[in-house]
Amino acid sequence: MARDRRHGSATSPSNAIPTRTRTRGSNPSPTRTTPRRRRTETARTGGETMTSHYAMDGKKVSLLGYGAMRMATVDGKHATSWAQGYSASAIDQDLLNRQIKMLLEGGVNYFDTSPAYCRGESESALGKALKASGYDRKDYVLATKLSNFAPRQYPLAACKKMFADSLKFLQTDYIDNYLLHSIGNGKDFSTFSKRYLENGALDWCADLRAQGKIRxxxxxxxxDPKAFEWCLAHHDTYKWDFAQIQMNYVDWRHAKEVNARNLNAEYLYRTLAKLGIPVVIMEPLLGGRLARYNYALAHELTPLDPEATLAKWAFRFCGSFPKVLTVLSGMTRTEHIEENLATFSPLKPCSEKEFAALERAARRMLSLNTIPCNSCNYCMPCPYGLDIVAILQFRNNFLVAQTKPSAKDVLKAYRKAIPEELRRADHCTGCGRCSPHCPQSIDIPREIAAIDEWIDLLEDDVVAKG
Ligand code: SF4
Ligand code: SF4
Structure with missing residues (x-):
């Protein structure tokens, strides 16, 4: 990967951000403060998406990237949702084809997927959509992962099969960016060691790069922070070409407050930047929590720009840092694509005043004590049928609402959000099978038990009031 020398090397949001370039088209459109509206998803975007400071194999990389963790399904939901969409919902391939083409036409050229996304269907759906777009393989950067989470996938032979399947599903003979997926996953460092070191998988990946099968x-x-530290301590050996981290204006300085096991994004970013490792950002919207209405965020941000959406603020934060290769966004709806293309065409870096407002918003949000669930669904399915994500999200929605509804209304909404057949919090056995899969290190049984207790109290309240 070549560093674009036209740009500076500042690593602080407070430093001046150099002017960026656009991937396609010559006439920059004015920065908009409201989402760009289009009638159909096939409408042209103008092709002005800003590129990052980096080029890969001669291609400037778009600052906005597509994260294929969630894809629209034919029943209007999305494919990560085990409990709410698993039975009936196939990925809406026609819609995805149009969306991917729209992104490419808008100048987005970074696509990130994994064998683990969308119940294992993401790679194949993305491969079909990229093929159908008519764009040349050399026009875009394709990223996928060695997602060997289950112990049966630890042996090297299983890792090799996973890679061969990725090539097949993505309809390509090489991968641009190949990632060890979620290196801190599991109870402790032993999981990383089993997944990548003891089985020789990491050395095999380095060989793949030497052979050109991955670029x-x-x-x-x-x-687990130890996995991160280990990788950086071995940078001389493995020469990491990039690293993907969770970064947004809440995790920037507060990830550790949310969970002592986390590392703040500021530390992650600055450490990588110091070593010259380009940063791919995931979870810029904290699993959507920084995009959904939240009075704490709106209170700080809306006065500064009444027309900007909360999502725009979150993207502008991430896109303001010079060592960012791309900012991944899961865009399941065409409106998301339209809005994001507008935000990044071109992206306006945050000013000092705006960074300060975002920090205040982060503090306010943390004071609400929401559960740091990003709706990734890695903890699903629960063997006892609980819709873990919907239950946690229900509690969060209550916490971020400015006006609290009555106990009766909360219970009504709870029953509607989590229908009986999906099993509510009272069915949790505390078996603990979900928690080790949670990248946010949430003690899921503890949170579910607390929600169950809250619901019990509301029920008592309703009974007491007759
Ligand atoms: S602890 Fe509760 S939510 Fe988690 S897997 Fe067990 S029953 Fe399901
Ligand atoms: S509880 Fe954890 S694993 Fe489950 S959806 Fe939320 S963040 Fe993902």
Whole structure:
């Protein structure tokens, strides 16, 4: 990967941000403060998406990237949702084809997927959509992962099969960016060691790069800090081409407050930047929590720009840092694509005043004590049928609402959000099978038990009031 020398090397949001370039088209459109509206998803975007400071194999990389963790399904839901969409919902391939083409036409050229996304269907759906777009393979950067989470996938033979399947599903004979997936996953460092070291998988990945079957080698990080530190300590050996981290204006300085096991994004970013490792950002919207209405965020941000959406603020934060290769966004709806293309065409870096407002918003949000669930669904399915994500999200929605509804209304909404057949909090056995899969290190049984207790109290309240 070549560093674009036209740009500076500042690593602080407070430093001046150099002017960026656009991937396609010559006439920059004015920065908009409201989402760009289009009638159909086939409408042209103008092709002005800003590129990052980096080029890969001669291609400037778009600052906005597509994360294929969630895809629209034919029943209007999305494919990560085990409990709410698993039975009936196939990925809406026609819609995805149109969306991917729209992104490419808008100048987005970074696509990130994994064998683990969308119940294992993401790679194949993305491969079909990229093929159908008519764009040349050399026009875009394709990233996928060695997602060997289950112990049966630890042996090297299973890792090799996973890679061969990725090539097949993505309809390609090489991967641009290959990642060790969520290196801090599991209870402790022993999981990383079993997944990548003891089985020789990491050395095999380095060989793949030497053979040109993968062009760049990196890792995505969540969880155990030791895995992150190990990778950086071995940078001389493995020469990481990039790293993917969870970064947004809440995790920037407060990830550790949310969970002592986390590392703040500021530390992750600055450490990588110091080593010259380009940063791919995941979870810029904290699993959607920074995009959904939240009075704490709106209170700080809306006065500064009444027309900007909360999502725009979150993207502008992430896109303001010069060592960012791309900012991944899961865009399941065409409106998301339209809005994001508008935000990044071109992206306006945050000013000092705006960074300060975002920090205040982060503090306010943390004071609400929401559960740090990003709706990734890695904890699903629950063997006892609980819709873990819907239950946690229900509690969060209550916490971020400015006006609290009555106990009766909360219970009514709870029953509607989590129908009986999906099993509510009272069915949790505390078996603990979900928690080790959670990249946010949430003690899921504890949170579910607390929600169950809250619901019990509301029920008592309703009974007491007759
Ligand atoms: S602890 Fe509760 S939510 Fe988690 S897997 Fe067990 S029953 Fe399901
Ligand atoms: S509880 Fe954890 S694993 Fe489950 S959806 Fe939320 S963040 Fe993902």
């Amino acid at each position: 760049h080698l990196g890792f995505s990080y969540h969880g």
